[in-house]
Amino acid sequence: MILTLIEHDQGVIDPQTFGMLTAVRGLAAEQGGALHAILIGADVAGLAAGLGDYGVTAVHLIEQESLDAYAPNAWAACVVEVMAAEKPTAVVGVGTERSNEVMAHVAARTDLPLAANCLAVQPEDDAWFVTRMRWGGTLHEEARLHGEPKLLTIAALGIEVETAPSGSAPEIIAVIPDLTDADLLVRVISRVEPERKGISLTDAPVVVSGGRGVGSAEGFAVLEQLAALLNGAVGCSRVVTNNGWRPHAEQIGQTGTRVAPELYIACGISGAIQHWVGCKGAKQILAINTDAEAPMVTKADYAVIGDLHEVIPALMAEIEKLKG
Amino acid sequence: MDILVCIKRVPVTGAKVVLTADEQAIDASYLSFAPGPHEECAIEEAVQIVKKHGGSSTALTLGPDAAVEQLRYAASMGVDDLILLETDEEWPPMPTARAITAAIQAQEKKFDALLFGNESADAGGYQVGIRVAHALGMPVVTGIKKLEFEAGTAVAHRQTPAGWEIYEVPLPAVFTIKEGINVPRYPSIPGKLKAKKKVIQRIAPEEGDVGLEKVRLVVPEAEASDVTILGHGAAAAPQMVELLGELGLV
Numbered sequence: 001m002i003l004t005l006i007e008h009d010q011g012v013i014d015p016q017t018f019g020m021l022t023a024v025r026g027l028a029a030e031q032g033g034a035l036h037a038i039l040i041g042a043d044v045a046g047l048a049a050g051l052g053d054y055g056v057t058a059v060h061l062i063e064q065e066s067l068d069a070y071a072p073n074a075w076a077a078c079v080v081e082v083m084a085a086e087k088p089t090a091v092v093g094v095g096t097e098r099s100n101e102v103m104a105h106v107a108a109r110t111d112l113p114l115a116a117n118c119l120a121v122q123p124e125d126d127a128w129f130v131t132r133m134r135w136g137g138t139l140h141e142e143a144r145l146h147g148e149p150k151l152l153t154i155a156a157l158g159i160e161v162e163t164a165p166s167g168s169a170p171e172i173i174a175v176i177p178d179l180t181d182a183d184l185l186v187r188v189i190s191r192v193e194p195e196r197k198g199i200s201l202t203d204a205p206v207v208v209s210g211g212r213g214v215g216s217a218e219g220f221a222v223l224e225q226l227a228a229l230l231n232g233a234v235g236c237s238r239v240v241t242n243n244g245w246r247p248h249a250e251q252i253g254q255t256g257t258r259v260a261p262e263l264y265i266a267c268g269i270s271g272a273i274q275h276w277v278g279c280k281g282a283k284q285i286l287a288i289n290t291d292a293e294a295p296m297v298t299k300a301d302y303a304v305i306g307d308l309h310e311v312i313p314a315l316m317a318e319i320e321k322l323k324g
Numbered sequence: 325m326d327i328l329v330c331i332k333r334v335p336v337t338g339a340k341v342v343l344t345a346d347e348q349a350i351d352a353s354y355l356s357f358a359p360g361p362h363e364e365c366a367i368e369e370a371v372q373i374v375k376k377h378g379g380s381s382t383a384l385t386l387g388p389d390a391a392v393e394q395l396r397y398a399a400s401m402g403v404d405d406l407i408l409l410e411t412d413e414e415w416p417p418m419p420t421a422r423a424i425t426a427a428i429q430a431q432e433k434k435f436d437a438l439l440f441g442n443e444s445a446d447a448g449g450y451q452v453g454i455r456v457a458h459a460l461g462m463p464v465v466t467g468i469k470k471l472e473f474e475a476g477t478a479v480a481h482r483q484t485p486a487g488w489e490i491y492e493v494p495l496p497a498v499f500t501i502k503e504g505i506n507v508p509r510y511p512s513i514p515g516k517l518k519a520k521k522k523v524i525q526r527i528a529p530e531e532g533d534v535g536l537e538k539v540r541l542v543v544p545e546a547e548a549s550d551v552t553i554l555g556h557g558a559a560a561a562p563q564m565v566e567l568l569g570e571l572g573l574v
């Protein structure tokens with residue numbers, strides 16, 4: 001049996017969880033075993049039935065008032081309890097911040113190895129052969145995962161979600177966990193709504209992004225104007241945030257945000273791999289750079305060779321002309 | 325407040341990654357090294373905490389002798405004490421966490437807070453800080469972008485797509501830091517000179533069982549690219565507007 005961790009927040013299952021279930025369903029079937037899920041929270045029973053659509057045959061339902069707010073270590077305690085009772089061959093989470101965190105707690109509590117962000121999993125007799133993401137996905141690692149059961153998370157961002165051919169409602173197994181105060185010590189005590197000003201980076205159809213080539217904080221004024229004209233958002237490279245020109249919330253890349261707009265306009269950005277992983281999801285990429293050999297230019301769909309401080313004002317003038 | 329910050333030496337790669345012949349590591353013959361970005365922010369945070377609350381900061385790394393360079397970098401940013409757990413190659417997360425735990429237990433100083441990166445830049449195991457927290461019986465909050473201390477407790481802010489989550493924990497505690505919590509300073513010349521003279525505490529750790537055994541690294545195939553040059557300089561504006569039109573954006 002493979003046990004999967006269902007990630008949810010405020011009554012909604014994290015969509016990547018379905019990608020993970022799609023990937024793991026095949027694995028469970030190959031092993032002739034069942035696919036179980038664990039659902040943890042204060043009011044989550046309503047989320048269980050729909051899991052059948054993704055091949056889940058049984059849900060271990062842990063509902064308790066004290067689990068009202070997210071508490072990573074308590075979640076892990078619940079997973080370990082179900083693990084001990086059900087003896088799965090593997091416990092699998094999705095490769096998100098939250099599930100990676102919970103699975104690391106599970107690994108620490110059981111002193112078992114954990115492979116985070118796996119792209120491929122090949123069960124073998126003893127150690128499982130896994131391919132996992134390194135460097136935010138710009139490099140892969142092939143590794144042997146030891147331990148019993150296997151603990152891993154699946155990088156599910158690129159997985160196309162499929163429902164199971166014969167999805168019937170899963171069996172519900174209620175579990176009452178034995179949680180201590182220590183398990184519940186770290187928990188969300190309050191939440192603050194995200195600051196919403198203008199269109200967000202992840203929703204914008206166009207991202208106008210600037211790098212070192214912009215030259216200064218003031219230099220971003222033209223990028224802001226162009227973004228406003230195109231109903232887009234402003235992004236930037238790490239050099240820009242490190243220089244204090246723009247806030248980190250706008251940084252695109254491995255240690256920033258990943259975006260997938262219709263068009264990504266990279267102005268004065270060289271195209272280091274750590275930046276590229278953040279923007280490669282864009283449908284089209286247009287690079288504006290003085291250097292025709294810059295990786296951003298050679299990897300882009302379209303490029304203009306030139307000084308962004310001349311190119312962008314000319315582009316805006318042309319757009320204004322069109323709009324009349 | 326006595327703060328420990330754990331950092332890992334990683335190569336600073338550019339636009340392309342080349343592997344060593346044995347496929348065990350990035351070929352860094354022509355590359356420089358740095359602490360990971362999250363960890364650089366953790367160093368900055370440690371220095372700021374000590375400036376505000378008093379106490380001391382210590383940087384620890386597990387890695388080759390060359391990782392002394394990253395410890396000295398931390399010192400040049402203002403960290404007081406340096407610890408090297410010397411190994412000849414990269415260790416997987418489990419033995420890394422065990423060695424860090426043992427080193428912390430061996431210190432006379434009892435740290436009030438341990439700072440880690442949310443994930444290492446190269447391995448991205450998402451676990452060493454959490455493992456150390458469990459081994460030491462400390463609470464741990466991950467992915468922190470704002471941290472405040474007050475009379476034996478800490479308030480930590482974590483950013484999620486749905487907004488900010490606020491946590492409050494008693495000290496001592498472990499925090500895993502994310503880039504964006506601060507803007508790390510550039511080391512000053514006096515800072516660099518001071519860092520050169522620092523004594524480094526060296527420990528030879530024992531690896532034990534590895535758990536996750538690296539077989540080899542693989543560079544994923546690059547997407548084929550076929551760039552269309554729209555033009556040069558301001559003269560390219562009409563072609564750019566044409567493209568925007570085709571994409572339905574103007």
Ligand SMILES: Cc1cc2nc3c(=O)[nH]c(=O)nc-3n(C[C@H](O)[C@H](O)[C@H](O)COP(=O)(O)OP(=O)(O)OC[C@H]3O[C@@H](n4cnc5c(N)ncnc54)[C@H](O)[C@@H]3O)c2cc1C
Nearest residue numbers: 211212213237238253254255268269270272274290308445
């Ligand atoms: C672990 C790790 C994580 C990282 N995470 C991120 C991340 O999340 N995001 C990120 O961006 N980086 C990240 N980096 C840093 C990354 O490796 C690069 O250092 C960074 O992306 C470079 O920024 P840049 O392109 O703005 O600067 P540069 O590399 O200096 O490039 C500047 C470019 O501007 C061009 N230019 C100069 N003047 C002009 C002009 N007037 N008009 C037009 N073009 C001009 C130049 O030709 C050049 O191509 C990370 C690095 C590491 C090691």
Ligand SMILES: Nc1ncnc2c1ncn2[C@@H]1O[C@H](COP(=O)(O)O)[C@@H](O)[C@H]1O
Nearest residue numbers: 330331386440441443444449450451452
């Ligand atoms: N070799 C190491 N030396 C010191 N700290 C480390 C080492 N490896 C990992 N860490 C710390 O643990 C964090 C998480 O690493 P990881 O579990 O690999 O993602 C890193 O950001 C570092 O703070």
